[in-house]
Amino acid sequence: MRVLKPSILKLPLALLVILIVHTSARSQSSHENAAASCAGCHAAQSQEQPHTPMGMGLQLPAADPLFTAHPVLKIQKGPYTYTVETKGSSSIYSVTDGTRTISLPIHWSFGKGAQTWVLDMNGELYESMMSYYPSIDGLQVTTGDEVLDPKTLEEAVGRKLRKTEPADCFGCHSTNGVAEGNLHLQTMEPGVTCEHCHTGSVAHMIAGLQGQGYETAPPNLAKLTSEDMSNFCGRCHRTWATVVRGGTRGPIDVRFQPYRLANSKCFDGADPRISCVACHDPHKSLATSQSYYDTKCLACHALKNSAPPKDAPSDAKACPVATSNCASCHMPEVKLPNGLMTFHDHEIRVVKPGSSYPN
Ligand code: HEC
Numbered sequence: 328m329r330v331l332k333p334s335i336l337k338l339p340l341a342l343l344v345i346l347i348v349h350t351s352a353r354s355q356s357s358h359e360n361a362a363a364s365c366a367g368c369h370a371a372q373s374q375e376q377p378h379t380p381m382g383m384g385l386q387l388p389a390a391d392p393l394f395t396a397h398p399v400l401k402i403q404k405g406p407y408t409y410t411v412e413t414k415g416s417s418s419i420y421s422v423t424d425g426t427r428t429i430s431l432p433i434h435w436s437f438g439k440g441a442q443t444w445v446l447d448m449n450g451e452l453y454e455s456m457m458s459y460y461p462s463i464d465g466l467q468v469t470t471g472d473e474v475l476d477p478k479t480l481e482e483a484v485g486r487k488l489r490k491t492e493p494a495d496c497f498g499c500h501s502t503n504g505v506a507e508g509n510l511h512l513q514t515m516e517p518g519v520t521c522e523h524c525h526t527g528s529v530a531h532m533i534a535g536l537q538g539q540g541y542e543t544a545p546p547n548l549a550k551l552t553s554e555d556m557s558n559f560c561g562r563c564h565r566t567w568a569t570v571v572r573g574g575t576r577g578p579i580d581v582r583f584q585p586y587r588l589a590n591s592k593c594f595d596g597a598d599p600r601i602s603c604v605a606c607h608d609p610h611k612s613l614a615t616s617q618s619y620y621d622t623k624c625l626a627c628h629a630l631k632n633s634a635p636p637k638d639a640p641s642d643a644k645a646c647p648v649a650t651s652n653c654a655s656c657h658m659p660e661v662k663l664p665n666g667l668m669t670f671h672d673h674e675i676r677v678v679k680p681g682s683s684y685p686n
């Protein structure tokens with residue numbers, strides 16, 4: 328790891344305190360500031376992370392580019408008309424039955440691509456009945472809420488979150504918003520920040536900047552086995568155990584990558600070549616080129632008529648069909664039943680034409 332000697336080290340303590348207090352302030356840009364304060368010493372990890380979908384897993388409406396690009400979003404569903412209208416920095420979610428209208432300000436946008444809004448109606452939190460989907464560039468019923476059949480205008484607003492649900496949503500999509508299972512919106516920072524994955528890193532930064540050394544450096548996550556990494560990422564992407572316990576079956580479980588990957592014959596909990604971070608740098612945007620992933624497969628699999636890679640597992644065979652674009656055939660795209668979102672199946676396998684989705 329390259330550690331630069333930042334000019335920040337020369338700052339007087341008072342300024343430093345301002346910097347740190349500032350980094351924990353509750354605003355969209357605070358995340359960038361927080362990352363910027365790590366950047367002096369960890370540039371490679373800090374540059375892109377605040378702009379990735381994880382870094383933007385929750386956005387405040389004033390900073391949400393969706394609303395700038397779409398000042399008015401509208402859809403009619405049965406007797407109800409939904410509108411999301413943005414004027415200046417305020418975005419309002421409304422539903423009307425033609426006679427009465429309920430209008431609520433949007434405080435929190437969940438998701439960077441597809442978006443759902445968590446709404447506050449009379450002190451209770453609701454998941455918006457309508458969400459934005461890039462695949463149709465418009466509104467449609469929130470995934471999972473298709474079964475709801477609202478009988479009143481209040482019910483048409485959205486699904487009332489169960490008791491522990493708000494803390495769960497904010498716990499996975501933002502940082503420092505949940506303590507001992509309770510939601511604390513005053514300290515919530517939008518998105519998954521450095522501190523969420525590297526617990527104790529802010530304390531480490533303060534100690535470092537104050538010249539107290541780096542003994543308090545947070546644990547090096549690169550040392551996790553691929554099984555432990557699956558569980559670490561699975562805290563949010565869902566672990567194998569959570570999915571099995573939850574009994575989720577059929578194509579909707581394709582979004583739970585740790586579960587799907589564990590079911591693949593390629594998976595070996597002790598082999599770092601099949602760890603989430605072998606294929607994904609959590610500090611960078613998702614790589615989408617086939618050739619990038621080919622190198623990951625070919626760390627274990629030989630090419631036809633070629634020598635196997637170094638320390639290849641003895642049962643990892645060569646493909647009789649092709650020598651590139653491995654993921655395009657063996658990690659097929661699977662649509663959720665509502666047809667609005669697509670995921671890549673992490674149960675790496677031979678896909679027989681016409682075969683059903685394996686659970
Ligand atoms: C003034 C420089 C400095 C700042 C600012 C700083 N770090 Fe560090 N960090 C270091 C040094 C030096 C190490 C290596 C310590 C060691 O090897 O024992 C380190 C280690 C780490 C490690 C462990 C990596 C490993 O290889 O063990 C993580 C994770 C980390 N820092 C995250 C952060 C985060 C997140 C921030 C911002 C909140 C931050 N650091 C701010 C200097 C800094």
Ligand code: HEC
Nearest residue numbers: 380381384438439440499500519560562563603607609613
């Ligand atoms: C604190 C919760 C959390 C943890 C821990 C977490 N993620 Fe995520 N991740 C998210 C959320 C939320 C999103 C979705 C954001 C969205 O779609 O708007 C996401 C999205 C992603 C994406 C998709 C990016 C894209 O362009 O679509 C990848 C890849 C990813 N995470 C990989 C990882 C890996 C690898 C780990 C473990 C090292 C990990 N995540 C750990 C919450 C988390």
Ligand code: HEC
Nearest residue numbers: 437438439441442443454470492495496499562563564582
């Ligand atoms: C256990 C962690 C976890 C919880 C709890 C959670 N999410 Fe997510 N959410 C994720 C991850 C990881 C992704 C990205 C992968 C995916 O799309 O499944 C995501 C994706 C999303 C997206 C992007 C679109 C989509 O469906 O992929 C939206 C919107 C969203 N979540 C809203 C919510 C809301 C609202 C709640 C609370 C009712 C919530 N999430 C609860 C982890 C979580």
Ligand code: HEC
Nearest residue numbers: 328362365369372373376519520521524548549604608609
């Ligand atoms: C979604 C979880 C996640 C987030 C968010 C995250 N990291 Fe990491 N980080 C990891 C994992 C996992 C590793 C170990 C694997 C790797 O190096 O990619 C790691 C490794 C590191 C390392 C050690 C690199 C090395 O070569 O040893 C540093 C330093 C670091 N991260 C800094 C940061 C900073 C700064 C931020 C915020 C801008 C950040 N991380 C955000 C998960 C995360």
Ligand code: HEC
Nearest residue numbers: 557560564584585588601602603606615620623654670671
């Ligand atoms: C052998 C390589 C490989 C491993 C290991 C791997 N992934 Fe992926 N992942 C991919 C590919 C390929 C894509 C699709 C990229 C694209 O969009 O072209 C992807 C996409 C994703 C996405 C975006 C949504 C989707 O499904 O299309 C998320 C989130 C994700 N991976 C999370 C994870 C997590 C968490 C782990 C560890 C349990 C993991 N991945 C392990 C290859 C891998």
Ligand code: HEC
Nearest residue numbers: 592593598600601623624627640642643653654657676677
């Ligand atoms: C950690 C090493 C490793 C990595 C990385 C890896 N594999 Fe594998 N893969 C294996 C092993 C070992 C087997 C054979 C296991 C068995 O037969 O029980 C296997 C089996 C397979 C099979 C046959 C599965 C079946 O259902 O019969 C396919 C197809 C496959 N791998 C494709 C891929 C592709 C594509 C990638 C990259 C996206 C990849 N593998 C990455 C180790 C790996």
Ligand code: HEC
Nearest residue numbers: 621624625628644645646647648649650651652653656677
């Ligand atoms: C055009 C689609 C396609 C692409 C691209 C592709 N494969 Fe395959 N692969 C297949 C099919 C189909 C089979 C099953 C062949 C059979 O059973 O006769 C297969 C079989 C395999 C097997 C099982 C071999 C065995 O003897 O059991 C492995 C491993 C594998 N592929 C790995 C890879 C890797 C690694 C890549 C990239 C270098 C790759 N594949 C690219 C379609 C593809």
